[in-house]
Amino acid sequence: MATVRVSQIAVSDKLCKGCYLCIWACPWNVLEISEERNWRGVKKPIATKIENCRACRLCEYYCPDFAIQVIVDEEEEKKLLEVEERYEKPWLRRIEKRNEIVSRGVWWLES
Amino acid sequence: MIPESEFENVLAKKYMRTEIMPHAFCPGCGLGIIERIILMAFEELGWDEWEKTVFVSGIGCSGWVPLYFRRDAAHTLHGRALAFATALKASRPELNVIVVMGDGDSMGIGGNHLIHAARRNIGITAIIATNMLYSLTGGQMAPTTPEGARTQTTPYGSIEPNFDLMELLKAAGATYLARWTTYHFMQAKNSLKKAVKHKGFAAIEILFQCPTYAGRYILNKPDPRDMLQWFKENSVPLTVAKKKDPEELKGKILVGEFLHRTDRVEYTEKLKELEKRAKGG
Numbered sequence: 360m361a362t363v364r365v366s367q368i369a370v371s372d373k374l375c376k377g378c379y380l381c382i383w384a385c386p387w388n389v390l391e392i393s394e395e396r397n398w399r400g401v402k403k404p405i406a407t408k409i410e411n412c413r414a415c416r417l418c419e420y421y422c423p424d425f426a427i428q429v430i431v432d433e434e435e436e437k438k439l440l441e442v443e444e445r446y447e448k449p450w451l452r453r454i455e456k457r458n459e460i461v462s463r464g465v466w467w468l469e470s
Numbered sequence: 471m472i473p474e475s476e477f478e479n480v481l482a483k484k485y486m487r488t489e490i491m492p493h494a495f496c497p498g499c500g501l502g503i504i505e506r507i508i509l510m511a512f513e514e515l516g517w518d519e520w521e522k523t524v525f526v527s528g529i530g531c532s533g534w535v536p537l538y539f540r541r542d543a544a545h546t547l548h549g550r551a552l553a554f555a556t557a558l559k560a561s562r563p564e565l566n567v568i569v570v571m572g573d574g575d576s577m578g579i580g581g582n583h584l585i586h587a588a589r590r591n592i593g594i595t596a597i598i599a600t601n602m603l604y605s606l607t608g609g610q611m612a613p614t615t616p617e618g619a620r621t622q623t624t625p626y627g628s629i630e631p632n633f634d635l636m637e638l639l640k641a642a643g644a645t646y647l648a649r650w651t652t653y654h655f656m657q658a659k660n661s662l663k664k665a666v667k668h669k670g671f672a673a674i675e676i677l678f679q680c681p682t683y684a685g686r687y688i689l690n691k692p693d694p695r696d697m698l699q700w701f702k703e704n705s706v707p708l709t710v711a712k713k714k715d716p717e718e719l720k721g722k723i724l725v726g727e728f729l730h731r732t733d734r735v736e737y738t739e740k741l742k743e744l745e746k747r748a749k750g751g
C-alpha cells in the first residue's frame with residue numbers, strides 16, 4: 360500500500376540513455392524496460408506499477424543523466440513535507456550528532 | 471501529465487546548462503552522479519554559497535563535470551588544475567574554489583601540485599573522481615589501479631601497488647579528508663557540505679563507475695548496475711574496519727570521513743597576515 364499518490368514518473372526523451380540504474384535502485388519494482396525504442400534508439404524505463412511508488416526518489420538520485428523525475432501533486436507534496444518535519448528532521452539531527460562524534464573519533468593522532 | 475519530450479529535471483533546470491545536455495558521458499557513467507552530489511550539496515548550502523563558487527577542472531572525462539553547471543569554470547591543463555586554483559584562491563580568498571579532477575589527473579601527472587596544496591593547507595575543496603584508470607584516453611593504468619588488475623597498458627596484470635590517497639594526503643598535511651563511492655551519494659553530499667565550509671585543504675575522493683573501461687577491463691562488469699552493486703558489497707565504513715584485521719580488508723574500499731583537523735591555519739589567512747606585516751602594520 361502506498362502512502363503517497365504519485366501522479367507521474369517522467370522520463371526525458373532527450374536525456375535518458377537507457378542505463379537502467381533507476382530500475383536497479385528502485386526498492387519497489389515500480390519501473391520496467393519499455394517495449395519500443397524512442398527516436399534516440401533508447402528503450403526507456405516506464406512506470407508499470409506506479410501505485411507501488413513511495414516517492415523515495417532513489418531512482419532520481421541514481422540517474423546519472425538527470426533524466427527521471429517523480430512527480431507528486433502539490434497536496435501530496437505538502438503531506439510529505441509534514442511527515443519529514445515531524446519524523447525525519449529529528450532523525451537527521453540525531454545522525455548529524457552521531458557524525459560529529461564519529462568525526463571527533465577519527466582524529467588523526469589517535470588512530 | 472508533463473510531456474516527456476520537453477521535460478526537464480528540476481535540479482538540472484535550476485543549475486545546469488540543459489541546452490547542451492545530454493552530457494558526453496557514456497550511459498551509466500558515475501560522473502553524472504558526482505554532478506548530482508555537488509548540486510545537492512549546494513541546494514542545501516543555499517544560493518549565496520553557489521553564487522560565490524568557482525569551479526576548476528583538469529583534463530579527463532572527470533574534467534567535464536563542472537562544465538555543465540551554470541557557473542564559472544576553468545578547464546585547465548592536464549594535472550594543473552590545483553596550480554590554477556591556488557592562484558585563484560590566493561587572489562580571491564572569499565570565493566569557494568572547487569576543483570574536480572580525475573585520479574590520473576590528480577595523482578599521476580598532477581601529483582606534485584596535490585601534495586603541495588595539502589602541505590600549504592590552502593582553502594580549496596578538491597573532489598577527486600576515481601575510476602581506477604585513465605578513461606578519456608582509452609583505459610590505461612593509473613596510480614590508483616589495483617595491483618594485479620588488467621588494463622589496456624597492463625594486459626598481464628599490473629605489478630605496481632596503488633596509492634592510498636587518504637594516507638598520502640594525511641601525511642602531506644590536508645585538514646579534511648573523506649572517501650565515498652557513487653553508491654554512497656548521501657554521505658558524499660554531507661561530506662562535501664562540510665568540505666565547502668571547511669577552512670583549509672579539503673579532499674573528497676569519490677569512486678565512480680566507469681562501465682566502459684574500468685567495468686570491462688578491471689572488474690569484468692560492463693554493466694553500471696553490477697558496478698554499483700560491487701561498490702555496495704565491497705565498501706567497509708571506517709568504524710567497522712577498525713574492528714577487523716588487515717587480512718579481511720584486502721581488496722575492500724574503506725569509506726568514511728578520514729580526517730577533520732582544525733589546528734592548522736589556512737594559507738590565505740597567513741598570506742593576509744604576511745601582507746600586514748610587510749606593510750609595517
Ligand SMILES: Cc1ncc(C[n+]2csc(CCOP(=O)(O)OP(=O)(O)O)c2C)c(N)n1
Nearest residue numbers: 530531532548572573574575603604605606
Ligand atoms: C600534458 C598532457 N599529457 C597527456 C595528456 C593525455 N591525457 C588526456 S586525459 C588523460 C588521463 C585522464 O585520466 P584521469 O585523470 O584518471 O581522468 P578520467 O578520464 O579517468 O576521468 C591523459 C593522459 C594530455 N591531455 N595532456
Ligand code: SF4
Nearest residue numbers: 375376378379381422
Ligand atoms: S537511470 Fe536515468 S538514464 Fe538510466 S535508464 Fe533510468 S532514467 Fe534513463
Ligand code: SF4
Nearest residue numbers: 385412413415416418
Ligand atoms: S521514487 Fe522510489 S519507489 Fe518510486 S519509482 Fe523511484 S525508486 Fe521506485
Ligand code: SF4
Nearest residue numbers: 495496499531605680
Ligand atoms: S569512459 Fe568511463 S569515465 Fe569516461 S565517460 Fe565513459 S564511463 Fe565515464
Ligand SMILES: [Mg+2]
Nearest residue numbers: 572573601603
Ligand atoms: Mg581516471
